[in-house]
Amino acid sequence: MSSRHHDADGRPPEEQLRRVVEQHAAAVYRVALTVVHDAALADDVVQETMLKAWRHSPVAPGEAIPKAWLLKVARNTAISLLRTRREDLHGPETLPEGAGGPETTRTVEGRAQLDELWELMRHLDEDARTLIVLKEVDGLSYDEIAATLDLPLSTVKTRLFRARKALKDELKDWN
């Protein structure tokens, strides 16, 4: 995108912001949901993250915002939001209504299975959940995860192995 597409302050134009939303909102939502466990709060985190991307983009106007940077902002925003609202949250035992995306017409049985899987995920610590979602759902590389979580590469790998092992153990106990 050429510089004529940017506003006087050099911030990304609305068009670019919309593109960021289109490309990354889903991944930001997943990270947020992994931390806050609440669809409405996850929505707030997505909006807040996009506003931060608008105001504090780490790259020159017109350049693509790195996904890892955006997800790091999302995670920090979610943790911060959760801290301020922790007293109000009672920890929903099931996935929020609306979660499940395009497959909202799932059967009751299917929905219950998702709720149970999510409940097992909640038994893991936040780090482990985020690692699993970033790797297994978003398909991030180890390098990208390391950049997102500010961790050394080897730490990402070993923690991910342990996180997946912990989830497998939970699944085994559940079955």
Added chain:
Amino acid sequence: MSRHPSRQRLQRWLDTGETRRVDRHINECEHCQSTLDALTELDDEVVADLQTAVAPPDDLHDRTNVGVDGRLRSEAATGVFADLFLVGWDVVHTILDPTTDSDMTQPDQIETDGSIR
């Protein structure tokens, strides 16, 4: 540790986290990392369920765009309001400030050419 730990030992490392020696080896050994990757691989079905469990709602993009636009507009309006408030405050301050030597009892008469009488 020059030799690779056995699968059993790696499994034990997963279970208990022992030992620092194995830790160090795994951190540096891609072969053992691949073994651990295979040992902890999640079933496709579980991954598919996870993907569905954390999938965003269909209207996420629209909701986000509307929400962000609203926030930006609201902030812009707040900025205008703050500017108006500051202008208003300057006027009040001028009127109330006893050190101001202009005679505020009689409004200035502005001529049609813009000059002040």
